[in-house]
Amino acid sequence: MRREDQVRLRHMLDAAIQARQFLGQTTLEDFAASPLLGNAVVHSLEIIGEAGAQVSTGLKQAPRD
Numbered sequence: 001m002r003r004e005d006q007v008r009l010r011h012m013l014d015a016a017i018q019a020r021q022f023l024g025q026t027t028l029e030d031f032a033a034s035p036l037l038g039n040a041v042v043h044s045l046e047i048i049g050e051a052g053a054q055v056s057t058g059l060k061q062a063p064r065d
Helices: 005-022 028-033 035-053 056-061
Strands: none
Touching: 005 035, 028 035
């Protein structure tokens, strides 16, 4: 696996973990009432999307186990 892909996958994993930590035991009602929390989670999702878009075509097409 290319080094650049490893870095991007790590960024995606870190952002997912961070979003999960932000949410913790938050209820849907609490989430909806907190623009700060919503923005933090959206930012993590943006990181995941941007990093995923930059993953090499070779990795995207690689067979999955």
